[in-house]
Amino acid sequence: MQVRGLDSLDHEIAAALNASAAVKMELAARGTAAVKAAVLSITEALAAGNKVMLMGNGGSAADAQHIAAELVGRFKLERGALPAISLCTDPSVITAVGNDYGYEYLFARQVEALARPGDVAVGITTSGRSPNVLKALQTARSLGCITIGLTGQNPGGLQDICDILVSVPSDVTARVQEAHTAVGHVICELVERLINNRVSGQGE
Secondary structure, eight states: OOOTTGGGHHHHHHHHHHHHHHHHHHHHHHOHHHHHHHHHHHHHHHHTTOOEEEEESTHHHHHHHHHHHHHHSOSSSOOOOOOEEETTOOHHHHHHHHHHTOGGGTTHHHHHHHOOTTOEEEEEOSSSOOHHHHHHHHHHHHTTOEEEEEEOSOOTTHHHHOSEEEEOSOOOHHHHHHHHHHHHHHHHHHHHHHHHHHHHTOOO
16 A cells, blocks of 8 residues: 655654754743752652652653652652652542543543642643643642642633743644653653752751
8 A cells, every 4th residue: 555645754753853853942941940949849749658640641640640650650760659640540449539520620620639738739730721630730739738830821810829830932732742741751850869969868
């Protein structure tokens, strides 16, 4: 079977990769303060015995799971497990809450059950408008949690309910998600190192 239009594929691949790199470069140029604040807030919370809760929909749910896995397992260094949980992974809870209360309450109900003052709630939404993420962050804030949002260039309602907002300078969902993956890796790497330094008595 012949596939037409293959001549342009090299150009399209290069264009997509360059566009992804350009978004990350712009974020590196003007978004490091928010990422640093997220790293320090998560480190302080974990060092104090608190936990990190993460949530998102679709690809952002995968990002939430990914970050939680790196913290509970390891990123680069051998160290003790760090308490992090994705609120996207329990089908029984998701279907029960969705059925009984509505999809908007999917994460808020879990936050209500699990959150303690000083915990960190991380909401990931490329549009900044996901109702279930917004409601969960509002609930988390009311319970004394630190709230962190990862979003695109139009943060929507996140602006008013997040203590820390990492806003990727793009409105293209794929580019925003690619940057969120990179930011997640940066957070995991630096939190891991800072926690290890505390344990070994090296300070920060």
